[in-house]
Amino acid sequence: MATMVQSFFPYIHIILDALWVTIALSIAGFSLGFGIGALLLFLRTFSNRVVARAIDGFIDVIRGIPLLVMLFLIFYGFPALGFQIPNMLAAALGMGILSGAYQSQIFRSLLHSVSSSQYESSLAIGLSRWESFRYVIFPQVLRLSIPALINEYTILLKDTSVAYAIGVTEMFTQSVHVSQVIMSFTYPLLFVSAIYLTICFSLSSLANHLYRKLSYGYSIREHIGG
Amino acid sequence: MLGLDILIENWQILLKALGYSLLVSLFSFILGFALASLFTVVRLFSSFKVPKWAVRAYVETFRGTPMMVQLFFIYYASPAIGINLSPFQASVIAFALNSAAYQSEYLRAGLMSVPKTQYEAAESLGLSKWGAVFSVVLPVGLRASLSSLGNEFVALFKYSSIASFVTLPELFYVARYIAAGSFRYLEMYTVLAIIYVVIGFALSKTFRKVERFFYVPGLMD
Amino acid sequence: MGEVIKVDGVWKYYDGRAVVKGISLEVNRGDRFVIIGPSGSGKSTLLRMMNLLVRPDKGKIFFEGVELTSPKVNPVEYRKKIGIVFQHYNLFLHMTVMRNVMFGPVKVKGMKLDEARKVAEAALDSVHISRALWDKYPSQLSGGEQQRVAIARALAMEPEVMLFDEPTSALDPELTGEVLQVMKELAKKGMTMVVVTHELGFAASVASRIAFIDSGEVVEEGTPKEILFSPKKERTRAFLNRMWELYRIEPEW
Numbered sequence: 001m002a003t004m005v006q007s008f009f010p011y012i013h014i015i016l017d018a019l020w021v022t023i024a025l026s027i028a029g030f031s032l033g034f035g036i037g038a039l040l041l042f043l044r045t046f047s048n049r050v051v052a053r054a055i056d057g058f059i060d061v062i063r064g065i066p067l068l069v070m071l072f073l074i075f076y077g078f079p080a081l082g083f084q085i086p087n088m089l090a091a092a093l094g095m096g097i098l099s100g101a102y103q104s105q106i107f108r109s110l111l112h113s114v115s116s117s118q119y120e121s122s123l124a125i126g127l128s129r130w131e132s133f134r135y136v137i138f139p140q141v142l143r144l145s146i147p148a149l150i151n152e153y154t155i156l157l158k159d160t161s162v163a164y165a166i167g168v169t170e171m172f173t174q175s176v177h178v179s180q181v182i183m184s185f186t187y188p189l190l191f192v193s194a195i196y197l198t199i200c201f202s203l204s205s206l207a208n209h210l211y212r213k214l215s216y217g218y219s220i221r222e223h224i225g226g
Numbered sequence: 227m228l229g230l231d232i233l234i235e236n237w238q239i240l241l242k243a244l245g246y247s248l249l250v251s252l253f254s255f256i257l258g259f260a261l262a263s264l265f266t267v268v269r270l271f272s273s274f275k276v277p278k279w280a281v282r283a284y285v286e287t288f289r290g291t292p293m294m295v296q297l298f299f300i301y302y303a304s305p306a307i308g309i310n311l312s313p314f315q316a317s318v319i320a321f322a323l324n325s326a327a328y329q330s331e332y333l334r335a336g337l338m339s340v341p342k343t344q345y346e347a348a349e350s351l352g353l354s355k356w357g358a359v360f361s362v363v364l365p366v367g368l369r370a371s372l373s374s375l376g377n378e379f380v381a382l383f384k385y386s387s388i389a390s391f392v393t394l395p396e397l398f399y400v401a402r403y404i405a406a407g408s409f410r411y412l413e414m415y416t417v418l419a420i421i422y423v424v425i426g427f428a429l430s431k432t433f434r435k436v437e438r439f440f441y442v443p444g445l446m447d
Numbered sequence: 448m449g450e451v452i453k454v455d456g457v458w459k460y461y462d463g464r465a466v467v468k469g470i471s472l473e474v475n476r477g478d479r480f481v482i483i484g485p486s487g488s489g490k491s492t493l494l495r496m497m498n499l500l501v502r503p504d505k506g507k508i509f510f511e512g513v514e515l516t517s518p519k520v521n522p523v524e525y526r527k528k529i530g531i532v533f534q535h536y537n538l539f540l541h542m543t544v545m546r547n548v549m550f551g552p553v554k555v556k557g558m559k560l561d562e563a564r565k566v567a568e569a570a571l572d573s574v575h576i577s578r579a580l581w582d583k584y585p586s587q588l589s590g591g592e593q594q595r596v597a598i599a600r601a602l603a604m605e606p607e608v609m610l611f612d613e614p615t616s617a618l619d620p621e622l623t624g625e626v627l628q629v630m631k632e633l634a635k636k637g638m639t640m641v642v643v644t645h646e647l648g649f650a651a652s653v654a655s656r657i658a659f660i661d662s663g664e665v666v667e668e669g670t671p672k673e674i675l676f677s678p679k680k681e682r683t684r685a686f687l688n689r690m691w692e693l694y695r696i697e698p699e700w
Contacts, residue, residue, distance in 0.1 A: 064384070064423035064427065066384040066385065068390075068398060069419050073416065073419060076405070076412075076415065080412035158290075159292070161292040162292075162388065164294065165391070172294055185303040185306070189302075193287075193291045193295050193299075200290035200291070343533065343535060344537060344540065347533065347539065349523075349526065350526055350531045351527065351555055351600070351604060352523055352525075352527030353555060361550070365541045366541050442540065442584055443583075443586050444584055
């Protein structure tokens, strides 16, 4: 037992170095998702009923695709269309698109809590639709979304492990590689678990604290992307 | 054209693979529900601190680590302590342990949404504590968690794709095999995405029917 | 002797603060015992102690001579004989009106379904809930209707005594009448009742005895005439003045 732990020690830094890949990937995916989510919300808010319905349908379809399938579609499928994408970029794209669908839903569920008179009064003072969305509506929605967005980020952080499938050398991938070298999965996997847990637990405690502080009735319903 | 022939050529093995995906999801959902029920009882009704604390630690741990890690741990680390699991067993156990954490959160939230006065009213008619829990708190609380539990099942179905990493021949595993054999990656993965979306929709629709069956005006909306 | 409920020197503390301070009183068979007093005076707590929904920290509660507070007695056995009606009705949300009323007889008394249905029908008729509402859910009823169903639910258990915890104070003013009417009819049939209320009109016309409670103590107890029209204590007088004032402000149109 002790020798197994010892054999793992020299490789710890490999896993720790990959933590930055994990964090970079999750932040890239989250940021892309944020942009897509906000854009979808804007389009949905200011389009007629038919277009809004179409956007909702599109979001539902995207949400139905497992992350793993999305990553393979982008990484192995797109080259057939003539463009090859590096695996890290493919992972960020796939996670970003899925997260965009989820983030737009987070925003949408909170849109109704911003009163419509806010929109009317911003139009009345002469702002354009885009300006009233950008400066009046969205900031209010965003403020209420913060806890849910933090939870969404923790989901992305955990989901970076799926990028193992297309060979991104993030933390989980490296822990599997180390496991194969030392021929034991126990300690490397326990070690990465502890890192994921520390980050996710701190963030979700923060989110819960903010939920209570903002204390509005938004249900803490997490999604998992697979 | 465009993947349709892939579907026609391979529909039998894809169907079998879909069966695996659904079976893994269903088994782990049910097992997860059983565990989650136990956890919820401990969290809400136990008068001892240690089990309560243990359940909380469990839930936080499984929600705070990736399902990939959990699955790899169950499948690849268990032989070290002398347990050898088949891919199917390992997947069901890993997903069930994970789902139990989420489901216990949904159950707890549902049960906690039941006003205390409902319990009081049952007690005032002469029902015992457990009588009140079973005939009043559970029917109302379970209805409140129904839609989250439905979403959880669909999420499990999508996540079952990672069971391919422990060589379970479910949808993703088989699709990958077909794609590699025919070099038609784009078509195969598009078809695969469509299969997941369509089955996911069908599952959600089924759950909505279940919800409608248990619908009570003034509850759940 | 006709004593149904006896409260003997009960105390109740919340967070170290006494909300009921050594109250004693007796409710006899056929009494319409009305408890009045300002909000937060401990009257609801006192009422809930009578069927041990709230357990007193000190003192004893007797029901028909049995000490409910004794550790040897299981209060659950006696609750079926003591009906209670809550301020917020507390109907079972997942059951229809009919199921709500049948619930007690079936689950607690083990009555057969068709038998329980007959009992429930009689109870619902007695509170004037029309047949059209029997298969509705609580959320589809008005507050007044819900409260009358709640009364029927308690009556279906054929209780020896009915406790009412501010039964009309959650209702819109135009709905209080129908509930008070049902309670008056109950009183006429000879039901033993303990009523916590702010409705002084109801107290004046229905009560056989009135207790005025303030900051956890019985300040004064007597007939409606004594308490409402010639109170001896200054605190009672001040409270009543405030209440009559509220009544007078009520516009007449």
